[in-house]
């Protein structure tokens with residue numbers, strides 16, 4: 001079988017959380033019918049407002065959660081099935097995750113060396129010298145120095161901690177990294193620093209990155225393709241440029257209209273579009289689904305909306 | 317000022333591209349820290365030693381432990397050396413005796429004055445003074461302070477610092493022998509409790525779901541049984557040795573610890589760093605012991621320290637019920653229980669064990685409070 005173009009394929013993924021029993025049973029559809037694919041060595045940006053299910057999507061892919069339904073293929077291999085040791089091993093050696101909160105995601109009782117070296121240890125490396133050497137090498141790569149290895153996380157700044165998180169994720173040489181809002185908790189200058197670092201590492205190691213963010217301006221220059229999420233649904237997937245120039249889904253337009261312009265003249269006249277699902281869609285007769293409107297440009301829409309979107313594209 | 321797009325000044329329209337290049341290409345390279353690394357326990361130790369109360373409490377505990385270790389072997393009397401002629405001797409301590417306390421004297425009430433000169437009953441020099449002379453039914457009666465040691469025919473230089481009991485056993489030796497046994501019972505029962513509690517709570521909290529429900533309900537049922545009845549049954553079944561007292565204190569003692577650990581596990585198992593470790597493929601065992609359990613160490617140590625005086629107290633309580641350690645072995649509880657039966661005649665038999673148990677409990681409580689503050693992660697780094 002020829003190597004597929006896609007490293008990760010997610011089809012109709014659902015992740016529902018339930019609580020309570022019987023009458024009090026509550027279901028939260030954190031991820032509902034999400035379909036997307038990630039190419040080898042590309043950066044796929046996943047954007048959406050807080051609480052729309054981005055983290056849940058990422059965590060389901062790496063199987064911190066068991067998916068309610070749907071398919072997930074990594075390198076052509078099913079990763080949505082029953083959890084067992086082999087699958088766990090496969091997942092953990094191929095996918096790594098960088099977490100949202102730089103403070104929470106490092107064990108406060110472990111030194112940086114222990115934190116970063118853990119992945120190696122789990123993989124059966126018992127040679128302390130060797131682990132130490134690799135950890136130091138990795139720390140240098142993310143801009144930290146050897147002396148930091150013996151320190152505890154609380155002694156570092158947010159940006160430094162996030163770089164430690166990155167070091168921990170990539171020391172095991174994964175094929176794909178899920179970066180869950182790695183910069184949301186950092187200030188703008190440090191954000192750029194961390195994003196540049198990720199970019200460099202990506203080039204150097206041929207990483208595929210699933211980059212999660214809640215605002216479009218962060219993923220704008222960084223992602224090859226971008227998926228926009230709204231309340232558990234993926235509503236639009238397109239190449240970065242296409243998404244900016246020809247946004248189709250009303251939610252994407254609303255998101256784009258919310259990015260401040262650096263030019264004060266246009267910023268003054270910028271009009272924010274708001275998105276009201278009840279007004280913008282009429283799904284009472286037709287059911288929406290993910291459709292490819294033009295090559296590489298998917299929109300979640302109903303057949304009549306599809307007509308409209310096609311027109312927009314042609315006129316553009 | 318803001319320019320209109322259409323009539324921008326010339327120099328702004330034809331800016332060279334080089335003006336738009338980043339001034340510096342930042343290569344991130346961090347500095348070394350200037351400070352020394354401070355580990356968790358070192359940090360806790362630093363803060364603990366800043367609290368005077370904790371240090372004093374710690375010293376007191378240390379002294380009592382040392383005494384419990386060295387007094388019984390160094391004492392001239394064995395803890396079970398009986399000497400009927402030396403029974404009920406009051407405390408007599410060198411140096412202190414000159415102050416008029418603990419001088420080995422005792423007041424005998426309502427004695428015939430005429431009898432005082434009987435040297436068979438009162439050897440020469442044994443009478444210190446007599447007072448409260450009253451005449452009743454034609455008899456002259458008085459209270460008399462006697463040297464009880466001389467009265468009992470003890471050779472000179474015989475000192476029982478804390479007196480003797482009804483079998484003439486030296487109470488100083490017995491008290492510290494008893495302290496040793498009480499402390500051992502407390503340490504071991506707390507140790508077993510912690511061990512069972514940690515394992516039980518960790519399994520219950522980490523795996524959650526059905527396992528948790530079953531384990532929690534089992535613990536609740538056990539907890540609901542009347543403690544005294546269970547303990548008594550237990551002691552009847554296994555006799556009253558040290559091991560069976562430890563086990564009796566363990567029956568329900570671990571439940572508190574397991575609840576604490578379970579709650580901590582629920583709190584910490586969803587933490588991002590635990591998830592992060594899981595995505596690296598860290599096995600459950602390592603997650604439990606390396607990532608989650610260390611968060612429980614603070615509360616656990618504190619709890620164990622608080623449980624020690626509790627266990628000492630429970631042991632005394634069992635002794636009062638007659639379920640104490642098997643004679644002739646003493647424990648603080650046994651001594652208290654023996655002492656209170658003759659409390660009015662020989663109060664010293666109760667006073668010394670009572671002081672010791674009080675001091676021990678206060679010291680342990682103060683020390684564990686200090687320890688709790690020192691191990692509290694939210695106080696880290698505070699001066």
Ligand SMILES: Nc1ncnc2c1ncn2[C@@H]1O[C@H](COP(=O)(O)OP(=O)(O)OP(=O)(O)O)[C@@H](O)[C@H]1O
Nearest residue numbers: 017028030048049050051052053054055056057214
């Ligand atoms: N373990 C869980 N149990 C129940 N509901 C959950 C759970 N995890 C997430 N949810 C719910 O799923 C929804 C999506 O959450 P998620 O954390 O994926 O959002 P997010 O897009 O990552 O938001 P943010 O940008 O704030 O990180 C939320 O409504 C949340 O309350």
Ligand SMILES: [Mg+2]
Nearest residue numbers: 054055100181
């Ligand atoms: Mg999130």
